[in-house]
Amino acid sequence: MSPMTTTIILSSLATGTIITMSSHHWMMAWIGLEMNTLAIIPVISKQHHPRATEAATKYFLTQAAASALILFSSSINAWKTGTWDITQMTDSTANTLLTSALAMKLGLVPMHFWLPEIIQGSTMKTALIISTWQKLAPMTLLCLSMNNLSMTILLTMGTMSALFAGWAGMNQTQTRKIMAYSSIAHIGWMVTITTTLTNITTLALAMYLFMTTSMFSALISLKSKTMQDMTTSWTTSPTLMTMAMLTLLSLGGLPPLSGFMPKWLILEELITQNTIPMATILVMSTLLSLFFYMRLTYTTTLTTSPNTTQTKYKWRFKLSPYTLLLSSTAPLTMMILPLTPLVMN
Template identity: 35%
Template sequence: MALSSPQILFFSTLLLGTMLSVSSTSWFGAWVGLELNLLSFIPIISSKNNQYSSEAALKYFLIQALGSSVIILSASFMLTATGPASLLLATSLLLKSGAAPFHFWFPSVMEGLQWPQAILLMTIQKIAPMSLLSYLTLNHVFPVFWAAIMLSALVGAVGGLNQTLLRKIMAYSSINHMAWMMSAILISETSWLVYFTIYCIISSSIALLFFYQEAFHVSHLLNHTNHSSPLKLLTFMSLLSLGGLPPFTGFIPKWILIQELISSGLFLILAILLMSALITLFYYLRISLTAMTISTPKTKWNSKSKGLSYLAPSILSLNVLGLLVPSILMLAV
């Protein structure tokens, strides 16, 4: 996975655009950062090795350009009508981040990407829009937030049920986690940062495992022999951690957020989030139990597994860190 000089350049400008959006003191500076981020990501996802990358790049460009045009439109209303301008701004940022009901582009773009580019789309590309969402005055955009949280939870949960393509499963999982992250924004920026950081670590570890196994379909995960059962166990422990199953690491931010939502009295949002989390856990468990109980002849596509000898211990330590948290809390008490 060696990076060429142009890729390093575009990745640097992508990070620069994200930092500019997050740290800007004006909406114009934030818009400039979003545009720099967009123009840097397009060359990164365009790949000669993937025939669908050009289609994904075009879809991504059109959607992000639409979101940027809505931001400019909202700026024209900002001086005269603050409420409608804030609603338009929130809508454009939700479109850019891929939250429901503006999620229609996210799974199809994910389907055309390689795993390293998919990691960027699921993690770094969400930083700027979600940070800008947290800067909005919640009094004006609370109805939009409320609707986006409930729809993202339901779409992310139900949409992944009938999927067999791993990139689409990860896309719908990301949409579901967007609901949790937007709920965290309603509580505090600290809650959002904790949830987003742990989500990025876990989803990146799963995507790296899929990348080194060259797995793009559920059947690829099932086609392991008994010789690779530790690898299967590592993959599905990571999936269950992403689903928030106790006592893995992915449960920690959900545990914190559940307590905060109860303290804030947001019981309806919490009920929908918990219901959607159970549905996502269902399709993670369906993949995991099937793969752990079925052994099929070894296939030839698994050519990068040797690189996992260095990657596996770190991913294992990240995803089972949650097992140690009760012990640490007991010692602290």
């Protein structure tokens, strides 16, 4: 892909998200989502490979169906109430359709089946974009229309997402699929708290973006697509593998690291709202997720791969945007927990 084409596509991708995030009219939000979808399709399918073509087709069909549902729900609301304002979704049918559409956009259970397949069929760099940047516009619409959406449906979807992602990720050996199920679990946690406090949702989303960007940057630098690749990456750079290990533990939500902060605050708020059974299910699902993070950590860093003493250490990485991205996001992934009182105030 030529530099001019890449610039146009990435600019369109960014513009579509910004239009959706800054709009108050449903038509403008829909236009931004469509720009976003049409810009990411060439990025997914630029590899001339059947898996990439399949992933691009699946992504287009799923996102087009979700955008059509958003347009349909906003049209029903405008027909009933006479307004296209995003914050004035008062019709119950329109709200149910909108909840389903945003769940499909985000990859929430039971509309999650497209996400692992598309991320597995894409390159690591494209999977990074799908897992991070593509979540911003739907999450913004979710926060804007939160007061009118069905709380029961969202809480059920969020709890099911965290639980199912923990189960489904346990038997995966592909790092991209593990990150896809990690994405589903984290989005499930965010959705459960969106119904109560959107500021914690924003904090959880920011932490998710930092952790996922850090992990994908490490995987891109190490060129590791499977757990088998990760087992032999220690000789490439022990320092980078140590950072990847801490990032995985932060994704699992272990207390000394930054990933514990959003889960701690979300559980505290859920218990305050007297939803103790749902908080219990979320904690149990986190144990499932932590299992496959720990398994990946154990096979990569905590055990030494069978290398001979003549193995040459490849210390010299080529300087790339991903090593710089990793060096900027890894400290945020590991050391923000002491700042929790300051962040909340």
